[in-house]
Amino acid sequence: MYYRSHNAPAPDPALVRDLTRQQEEMQHQVILQKPDFDLKLIAGCDSSFLDENTILSVFVLLTYPALELVEKVWHVGPVTLPYVPGFLSFREAPNLLKTYELLQQKPDLIMVDGHGISHPRRLGIATHLGLHLQKPTMGVAKKVLVGKYTEPAPEKGALSPLAYKGEIIANVLRTKDKVKPVFVSPGHLLDLDTATTVALACTLKHKLPEPTRLADHYAAVLKPEAR
DNA sequence: GCGACAG
DNA sequence: ATCTTGTCGC
Numbered sequence: 001m002y003y004r005s006h007n008a009p010a011p012d013p014a015l016v017r018d019l020t021r022q023q024e025e026m027q028h029q030v031i032l033q034k035p036d037f038d039l040k041l042i043a044g045c046d047s048s049f050l051d052e053n054t055i056l057s058v059f060v061l062l063t064y065p066a067l068e069l070v071e072k073v074w075h076v077g078p079v080t081l082p083y084v085p086g087f088l089s090f091r092e093a094p095n096l097l098k099t100y101e102l103l104q105q106k107p108d109l110i111m112v113d114g115h116g117i118s119h120p121r122r123l124g125i126a127t128h129l130g131l132h133l134q135k136p137t138m139g140v141a142k143k144v145l146v147g148k149y150t151e152p153a154p155e156k157g158a159l160s161p162l163a164y165k166g167e168i169i170a171n172v173l174r175t176k177d178k179v180k181p182v183f184v185s186p187g188h189l190l191d192l193d194t195a196t197t198v199a200l201a202c203t204l205k206h207k208l209p210e211p212t213r214l215a216d217h218y219a220a221v222l223k224p225e226a227r
Numbered sequence: 228g229c230g231a232c233a234g
Numbered sequence: 235a236t237c238t239t240g241t242c243g244c
Contacts, residue, residue: 047234049235083235085232092234092235114233124233145233183233 011084019087023123026131030122032186035109035136035194039064042202043107044211045099045129047092048219055079055092056226057099058219060211061107065201067210072218073102076226085145086120089128097132108136109190109198111211115139116187116195118162118170120146130188137187138195139170140212144183154178157200171196175203182207 042064047057054076061071077095081087100110115124116139126139147164149172156177162170162185170185173196184199186192202209208216 047235049234052236055235083234085234088234119233139233141233143233144231146231 011082015081016084016087019090020121023121026128027122029131030117030127031189032117032191033189034191035189037108037136039108039198041070041105041107042198042211043100043103043110044113044209044213044215045096045110046113046212046215046219047096048223049079050076050223050227053078053080055095056219056223057092057095058215058222059096059099059103060214060218061103061105062211062214064108067202067204069214071103071105072214073099074218074222074226075099075102088114089123089125093125093128093132096129100129100133106135110135110137110187111198111202111209112137112139112187113141113212113216115141115145115170115183116185116190118145118147118164118183118185122169124185124187126185126187128187130190134189136189138190138198139183139185139187140199140209141183141185142180142208144172152181156203159196168192173199175200175209176207179207182209 112126116126130137147162152158
């Protein structure tokens with residue numbers, strides 16, 4: 001159960017049961033291994049809302065390791081489900097998948113704003129997208145969803161494991177000196193070490209690595225034009 | 228039973 | 235996610 005403000009719509013128990021079962025089945029298809037790609041293009045994605053039922057999804061494509069922006073696409077669509085912790089993907093992934101189709105070139109890896117396997121059933125939105133696209137994905141979240149960890153050292157590059165049910169599901173990574181760390185986890189067709197290395201390699205002068213930072217930026221800046 | 232809870 | 239004022243530091 002989770003706490004919700006009194007005006008928020010109560011999630012339908014039957015729906016939650018169905019979505020939970022879907023994630024439990026998808027979980028068996030997740031593959032976590034060293035990728036076989038030669039990382040040349042990396043994508044970042046994020047969403048924002050124009051109103052309660054309209055979502056703006058964004059995908060950016062950057063070169064790696066130079067991190068130069070080569071493409072930026074966005075799409076506006078309706079959202080049906082409410083936000084329920086643990087089921088974010090069912091609310092935001094549909095429109096992100098449509099946006100992905102707009103990319104002229106496809107990335108070798110996708111960095112998602114949210115969690116990968118650091119999720120109750122190892123099916124955060126990054127994993128969900130990876131399974132649907134059959135493409136390597138990783139998640140970079142700003143807040144923890146599940147698991148325990150100790151605060152990493154205050155210097156950039158410091159990290160500590162996020163443990164959940166005896167497994168290390170993510171790395172709590174300090175991407176900037178004395179700034180709150182981010183939670184890096186593999187989504188699909190990737191391993192934790194590579195995800196962590198890439199996250200750090202994509203971090204320039206900000207807390208968020210460039211792919212998700214730019215996607216987040218455009219998700220906010222494009223709002224006026226999107227309406 | 229009491230908290231915690233991505234975006 | 236979104237709503238919001240002032241405030242700190244490069």
